[in-house]
Amino acid sequence: MSKVIIMDHPLIQHKIGIMRRKTTSTKEFRDLVSEVAMLICYEATRELPLADIEIETPLVKTIAHEIAGKKLCIVPILRAGLHMADGILNLIPNAKVGHIGLYRNEETLEPVEYFCKLPVDADEREIFVVDPMLATGGSASAAITLLKNKGISKIHFLCLIAAPEGVKRLTELHPDVDVYIGALDERLNEHGYILPGLGDAGDRIYGTK
Ligand SMILES: O=P(O)(O)OC[C@H]1O[C@H](OP(=O)(O)OP(=O)(O)O)[C@H](O)[C@@H]1O
Ligand SMILES: O=c1cc[nH]c(=O)[nH]1
Numbered sequence: 001m002s003k004v005i006i007m008d009h010p011l012i013q014h015k016i017g018i019m020r021r022k023t024t025s026t027k028e029f030r031d032l033v034s035e036v037a038m039l040i041c042y043e044a045t046r047e048l049p050l051a052d053i054e055i056e057t058p059l060v061k062t063i064a065h066e067i068a069g070k071k072l073c074i075v076p077i078l079r080a081g082l083h084m085a086d087g088i089l090n091l092i093p094n095a096k097v098g099h100i101g102l103y104r105n106e107e108t109l110e111p112v113e114y115f116c117k118l119p120v121d122a123d124e125r126e127i128f129v130v131d132p133m134l135a136t137g138g139s140a141s142a143a144i145t146l147l148k149n150k151g152i153s154k155i156h157f158l159c160l161i162a163a164p165e166g167v168k169r170l171t172e173l174h175p176d177v178d179v180y181i182g183a184l185d186e187r188l189n190e191h192g193y194i195l196p197g198l199g200d201a202g203d204r205i206y207g208t209k
């Protein structure tokens with residue numbers, strides 16, 4: 001069974017509230033994507049395993065803790081996920097980054113794959129798939145299926161806004177994947193957009209509309 005964690009932190013709610021406004025500028029929106037991604041990532045990495053290592057402070061030897069094993073891999077779903085990855089890299093600068101390119105066919109709303117490039121050791125890493133919007137859940141589910149087909153198993157999914165329809169589809173198809181959500185909205189409209197939502201995340205990040 002997937003763990004579905006909906007963020008209740010006031011900072012996240014406040015920042016998402018600004019992102020939703022249609023008057024928020026492209027620059028401000030982009031900065032907020034990166035900040036909220038960092039805050040969600042802080043929560044999503046809470047259970048990472050630690051290893052003890054001996055270090056020397058200026059005074060004594062002691063045991064410190066570091067993240068165990070191979071480090072992390074962030075996998076943004078293009079385009080809109082890219083800016084979440086940039087934010088998370090501020091927190092975890094040594095993470096590797098894989099890219100999956102998907103867009104939604106506007107009529108069927110089904111995802112179309114156009115790019116995939118992953119680190120060669122991705123199957124040994126803890127993977128964080130990131131995309132601001134979980135709408136029908138088609139894109140997130142397809143990205144995770146693609147990763148699993150390459151032998152990758154330790155997968156988490158992070159998004160800023162989700163619709164209940166997307167959460168249902170993703171958790172039914174991938175019950176082994178934990179899902180971290182900035183805000184859970186009401187529903188999808190007839191065009192597959194999240195309500196109240198924030199519009200088209202990719203267009204708002206890159207100013208393409
Ligand atoms: O859950 P779904 O119904 O699949 O919808 C969510 C997808 O739609 C958006 O991408 P879009 O197709 O607009 O591509 P873009 O990021 O290039 O704008 C969003 O960033 C997700 O990837
Ligand atoms: O509301 C939505 C749904 C899909 N993709 C977006 O960018 N926004």
Ligand SMILES: [Mg+2]
Pocket residue numbers: 080200201202203
């Ligand atoms: Mg888009």
